[in-house]
Amino acid sequence: xxxxxxxxxxxRSLEPLVVGATIESVRVWNSxxxxxxDRRRLERCRGREIVEVRRRAKYLLLDLAAGETLVVxxxxxxxxxxxxxxxxxxxxxxxxxxxxxxxxxRFRDTRRFGLVLLQQTAELAGDRHFVHLGLExxxxxxxxxxxxxxxxxxxxxxxSFLMDGRIVVGVGNIYAAEALHxxxxxxxxxxxxxxxxxxxxxxxxxxxxxxxxxxxxGTTLNDFADARGESGYFSVSLSVYDRQGEPCPRCGRxxxxxxxxxxxxxxxxxxxx
DNA sequence: AAATGAACCTGTTTGC
DNA sequence: TGCAAACAGGTTCATT
Numbered sequence: 001x002x003x004x005x006x007x008x009x010x011x012r013s014l015e016p017l018v019v020g021a022t023i024e025s026v027r028v029w030n031s032x033x034x035x036x037x038d039r040r041r042l043e044r045c046r047g048r049e050i051v052e053v054r055r056r057a058k059y060l061l062l063d064l065a066a067g068e069t070l071v072v073x074x075x076x077x078x079x080x081x082x083x084x085x086x087x088x089x090x091x092x093x094x095x096x097x098x099x100x101x102x103x104x105x106r107f108r109d110t111r112r113f114g115l116v117l118l119q120q121t122a123e124l125a126g127d128r129h130f131v132h133l134g135l136e137x138x139x140x141x142x143x144x145x146x147x148x149x150x151x152x153x154x155x156x157x158x159x160s161f162l163m164d165g166r167i168v169v170g171v172g173n174i175y176a177a178e179a180l181h182x183x184x185x186x187x188x189x190x191x192x193x194x195x196x197x198x199x200x201x202x203x204x205x206x207x208x209x210x211x212x213x214x215x216x217x218g219t220t221l222n223d224f225a226d227a228r229g230e231s232g233y234f235s236v237s238l239s240v241y242d243r244q245g246e247p248c249p250r251c252g253r254x255x256x257x258x259x260x261x262x263x264x265x266x267x268x269x270x271x272x273x
Numbered sequence: 274a275a276a277t278g279a280a281c282c283t284g285t286t287t288g289c
Numbered sequence: 290t291g292c293a294a295a296c297a298g299g300t301t302c303a304t305t
Contacts, residue, residue, distance in 0.1 A: 002298060034281075034300075058299075076299055077283080092283085111282045113299060129300095156276060165300080172298055221298065222285090241298095262278065264296080 002074040004137065004170025005213035006224050006232065007058050010080060013226035015053040017082050018062070021099040022049045030094040034075060034115045037095060041118050045070060045097065057133050057169035061124070069121045070097075071129070075113030081106050082227050110223075134167045137206050142168065144200030151191040151199075158194065159187035160261050162206070171206060174219055174241045177266045179206040181240045181250075186272045187258070187265045212237065240266040 002010070023045045031037035048064035055061065060080065062070040072080060085104045095116060097105040107116060119127050134150070135142045150167045161167060162176045171179065180187050183205035185198060194202070218224055218232030221242070225231055239249050244257035244266055253270030 006298080032282095073299085075282095076297070109282095110284070111297090111299095113281070115300095154275070160276080163299095174298060219298080224298075261276090 002058060002078065002224060003172035003175050004058060005210050006218040007055050007060055007074065008214050009218040009226050009232060011053050011055045011060055013228055017227055018050045018105065019053060020049065021101050022047065023097050024100050025098045028095040029089065033094065033109065033112050037116055044068065044118055056130060057165060063121055067121045069119055069124055071117050071119055073115035075109055075111060077111040077223065078109040078114035079223065079225055080227065081225065081229050132166050133169050134165060135169065137168050137170055137210055142203060144196065144203040147203055148196060148199040155190050155192045157188045157260060158185055158191050159265055161191045173263050175209055175213065177241045178239060179209045181268060181272060182209055184271055184273065187260060187267050240268060242266065
């Protein structure tokens with residue numbers, strides 16, 4: 001479900017709701033996520049104030065007082081929403097943080113590919129989940145030149161390259177397809193056959209696609225929602241993703257679906273070369 | 274080293 | 290109608 005825009009939308013919606021609140025207790029109903037939830041370690045959240053809400057790649061970071069950070073990853077189907085403390089436990093609600101505001105931060109994740117852990121804030125950069133992560137696509141460092149540099153010695157398809165978190169983070173299956181369409185680049189094109197000029201176009205396309213999606217509240221296909229449970233509406237702006245058989249909004253040719261690395265790829269055969 | 278495929282898990286859609 | 294296969298927004302591991 002959540003790629004960079006969705007996590008950023010969640011971050012922005014959550015920030016004003018929880019910064020300044022103190023976590024009174026933590027409840028874990030099911031610890032079997034992507035990695036087992038460490039209940040004892042999570043107990044350290046008790047009595048801590050949430051001082052900042054940040055994002056790195058697709059990870060949401062809740063900085064707590066006294067130098068520790070709650071790390072949350074939504075996997076494919078995760079949701080993090082703020083509800084009344086007394087609300088009934090929802091199906092697939094695996095854990096929750098009860099706040100002093102009489103609300104609880106509910107983590108629900110149908111497929112359990114998500115992740116929740118506590119880490120020392122100062123140790124985050126070196127944590128195994130973060131140490132190999134590539135460029136933030138909305139940062140100054142993300143340029144066509146940087147992409148081209150990272151592509152040296154590689155020959156694989158550009159779509160897989162864009163989805164490789166060691167190169168650039170936050171771009172998943174939806175936005176890789178959309179950014180390549182925007183840039184006019186065929187998803188199967190080898191990274192060894194992309195000109196310097198087109199690398200710049202691509203970097204701009206990735207940036208613009210992600211920013212537009214954030215502005216529109218993210219993409220809700222099935223169940224993405226922000227901290228208040230609101231859906232995003234970027235899905236109406238999708239040009240190619242899940243639109244096989246429909247006309248390309250730019251040139252009118254019919255959108256095609258292929259499979260790359262076991263994932264669906266959607267593209268326009270007319271304007272993507 | 275880079276590229277590929279499979280695995281993790283549950284729910285929904287598609288095809289026979 | 291019923292059942293099985295295919296598929297879904299991510300990440301990581303094993304194998305070429």
